[in-house]
Amino acid sequence: MKASTTLTLAASLVTLIIMGCNEKKTTVPHDHDGDGIPDHGPGAHGKPVPHDHDGDGKPDHGPGAHNNHSNNDHGHDHGHDHAEKVAGPNGGKIITAIEPHAEFFVTDDRKVRITFLDDDHQPIAVANPSVSIVCGDRSNPTTLTLTKEAYGMSMISDNTLPTGNNFPTIVTFKNTPDATPVRAKFTLNLSDCPSCTHKEYACTCEHAHE
Numbered sequence: 001m002k003a004s005t006t007l008t009l010a011a012s013l014v015t016l017i018i019m020g021c022n023e024k025k026t027t028v029p030h031d032h033d034g035d036g037i038p039d040h041g042p043g044a045h046g047k048p049v050p051h052d053h054d055g056d057g058k059p060d061h062g063p064g065a066h067n068n069h070s071n072n073d074h075g076h077d078h079g080h081d082h083a084e085k086v087a088g089p090n091g092g093k094i095i096t097a098i099e100p101h102a103e104f105f106v107t108d109d110r111k112v113r114i115t116f117l118d119d120d121h122q123p124i125a126v127a128n129p130s131v132s133i134v135c136g137d138r139s140n141p142t143t144l145t146l147t148k149e150a151y152g153m154s155m156i157s158d159n160t161l162p163t164g165n166n167f168p169t170i171v172t173f174k175n176t177p178d179a180t181p182v183r184a185k186f187t188l189n190l191s192d193c194p195s196c197t198h199k200e201y202a203c204t205c206e207h208a209h210e
Helices: 002-023
Strands: 093-095 102-106 113-115 130-135 141-146 155-157 167-172 181-190
Touching: 113 141
Parallel strands: none
Antiparallel strands: 093 102, 102 113, 113 155, 130 141, 130 167, 141 155, 167 181
């Protein structure tokens, strides 16, 4: 009887010890799902991921990316980056290397007419301009000198262009006798453009020009 009582007391004591240990078990930090394993390391809360706009815990772009574009970059046509190509009032090439700008136009008899233009591409008078042209075969170039026409505000060449429809051309401008010469260099292509009403040298299309 005494032995049985001793065993009962011992069993009760073991049960109390086990219950006490369970009650004193330390809660596992960051164990949000109750499985006894931390779901993340200490300090993970309160550290938002930079540039994580969709909340997936991953940065959507690198630092500074917001500064590399403007609001106009999103789904808009950037037409302002491409200047519209226009021909001169006579259908010639507008030379922008000189101020005021000038129209280079080849007449039906292959002479060159130069007309100075205002900002609206309308003809204007320039007091004492000097314009000369060197073109054609580099080993035997043709030189044209231009003088004011008897009427209007344009200048016309004293000679005609050399034979051929595609050759290098240099136009030299001096708006006053003391001015520094300004030169415009281009390939004069006198072929008809297949896409617009101008010659290739004055074409306003977007295709490549030689």
